[in-house]
Amino acid sequence: MIPTPHINVSEQGVIAETVLMPGDPLRAKFIAETYLENPVQFNSVRNMFGFTGTYKGKKVSVMGSGMGMPSIGIYSYELLNFYGVKNIIRIGSCGAIQEDVKIRDIIIGMSASTTSNYASQYNLPGTYAPTASWPLMKKALTIAENKAIPVKVGNILSADIFYDDEPEVWKRWARMGVLAIEMEAAALYMNAARAGANAICILTVSDSLVSHEATSAEERQTSFTNMMEIALELA
Numbered sequence: 001m002i003p004t005p006h007i008n009v010s011e012q013g014v015i016a017e018t019v020l021m022p023g024d025p026l027r028a029k030f031i032a033e034t035y036l037e038n039p040v041q042f043n044s045v046r047n048m049f050g051f052t053g054t055y056k057g058k059k060v061s062v063m064g065s066g067m068g069m070p071s072i073g074i075y076s077y078e079l080l081n082f083y084g085v086k087n088i089i090r091i092g093s094c095g096a097i098q099e100d101v102k103i104r105d106i107i108i109g110m111s112a113s114t115t116s117n118y119a120s121q122y123n124l125p126g127t128y129a130p131t132a133s134w135p136l137m138k139k140a141l142t143i144a145e146n147k148a149i150p151v152k153v154g155n156i157l158s159a160d161i162f163y164d165d166e167p168e169v170w171k172r173w174a175r176m177g178v179l180a181i182e183m184e185a186a187a188l189y190m191n192a193a194r195a196g197a198n199a200i201c202i203l204t205v206s207d208s209l210v211s212h213e214a215t216s217a218e219e220r221q222t223s224f225t226n227m228m229e230i231a232l233e234l235a
């Protein structure tokens with residue numbers, strides 16, 4: 001059923017089997033123009049830009065996911081179920097909730113706890129654990145090691161709320177060892193698992209709820225070089 005309601009592509013093969021997904025479509029444009037050879041734009045529906053090009057000769061696509069699980073839930077579902085995408089690599093930003101997780105650190109989400117009800121659609125008789133795909137995790141860690149890029153790997157929280165009415169609620173998640181908060185990974189991991197495909201979430205820490213430090217919006221968009229190198233090599 002293509003084109004899908006949110007991606008205006010009518011042929012298979014226009015979108016690569018591996019798609020990088022930043023939250024911000026402007027960051028997808030920046031990545032395509034900065035890192036890909038011969039990038040071709042394939043989507044502009046609702047300004048959720050998507051591009052396909054090559055990186056070191058490998059075909060790869062990059063497309064914005066939007067903020068929040070409803071948004072990444074729509075785009076990743078269509079990519080995985082209607083466009084033959086096999087691997088989705090979320091590249092994003094997050095807020096640290098551990099003392100030893102500093103701004104600009106790189107985190108890979110081994111699992112994604114969540115406050116979302118996204119899993120309720122599967123009617124499971126228990127608590128599902130949204131988990132990154134091991135083949136992508138193994139390769140990402142090898143790439144990071146070879147490039148001497150330090151990464152922290154662990155449980156992250158995919159929240160539905162950015163401005164929580166109880167501002168200190170993150171401390172309860174921190175007590176459980178959760179490294180950082182973002183708003184997309186859990187839905188991506190569930191969609192990928194349900195589609196028999198692979199997904200991973202590589203994040204740069206752009207703010208800390210512990211130290212109250214934050215990087216500027218400009219820094220968020222352009223200074224994620226290390227994360228990009230891992231993600232592109234992984235693709």
Ligand SMILES: Nc1nc2c(nc(Br)n2[C@@H]2O[C@H](CO)[C@@H](O)[C@H]2O)c(=O)[nH]1
Pocket residue numbers: 023066067068092093094095096159161162181182183184206207209
């Ligand atoms: N809920 C939440 N999301 C965050 C935070 N820091 C960052 Br960057 N994010 C991510 O950035 C966007 C919100 O600014 C969302 O897409 C989240 O994934 C944070 O402290 N909390």
